[in-house]
Amino acid sequence: MAKTYYAEGRQVAYVVRVLFMLGGLAIYFSIPGLHWGYFFGILISSVVLGEIFGGIWTRKRRQAKKARKNTGPSRTGQGLARAKADVRSTSTKSSNKKLTNAQILNADVRTLSGTDFERLMEMYYIDQGYSVLRVGGSGDHEVDLILKGKEGYKIAVQCKRWKQDVGNDIVLRLKAGKQVHGCYDAWIVTTSNFTKAAKEAADRLNIKLINGLSLDDKLKRWKNKQVV
Structure with a gap:
């Protein structure tokens, strides 16, 4: 499951990288006379931001999985719940037994x-x-x-x-x-x-x-x- 979350994070990083890159380049080419250094800055920034967002996505998904495990009922708890339900059911049947x-x-x-x-x-x-x-x-x-x-x-x-x-x-x-x-x-x-x-x-x-x-x-x- 960890690999799946990592793969999802890589996909998020790729999408964010492309979006920032396209947006940055659109701004770069729309403003004449900008130094060529801005071009490389946009590329590098896009890669870094993509990695950051991808890492955040993967971390949050893993934390959500752990939270579900911690809050979900344990097998022991489920067994106790079933046992209590059986006792209640037996008690109800006994109390509902019709007297002669x-x-x-x-x-x-x-x-x-x-x-x-x-x-x-x-x-x-x-x-x-x-x-x-x-x-x-x-x-x-x-x-x-x-x-x-x-x-x-x-x-x-x-x-x-x-x-x-x-x-x-x-x-x-x-x-x-x-x-x-x-x-x-x-x-x-x-x-x-x-x-x-x-x-x-x-x-x-x-x-x-x-x-x-x-x-x-x-x-x-x-x-x-x-x-x-």
Whole structure:
């Protein structure tokens, strides 16, 4: 590669030499009466300048190559990066492993993922005699489950497997979601609790709130009846 850079430098030197020589000679012949010494001075200066520019070109190209080597990732670094990526991939696959219904029933509700918590509540409400449609996902308008009882009317349910209290913004969005999905009633079920503002909003909008303590009691009585 060094020879290539040297060859490029020689080409640059040649081009610069010719350009300076042509320019200098054009000036020399355009001015009558100049001493013949200027002629040789132009030739010598052109050669010297060409060598200078050619050397600069070669040096800069070599420095750029060294800089790329120093900043590029080493093979060891790439190996570590791949190893970390493999660990993350394995961890993700493990965390995304779908639990069975039995595993969900036997798990601590607060260790479940949001999706598995929805599945748990789906199983619970089916056992309570409701037909259940799982909505969830993007564009669900804060509605995870739609229950339909024997009376025929629909209930929009939002499931929040949260540690922090549920705020009134969730209540307000569920109010809109209830209307979007054509539901008669709306419930919010959470493993935590509700803020004061959420309780006030739910009271005004006639939305039922089921907090963590109430949920634990319901699930405990239900699970005791299950044969897993």
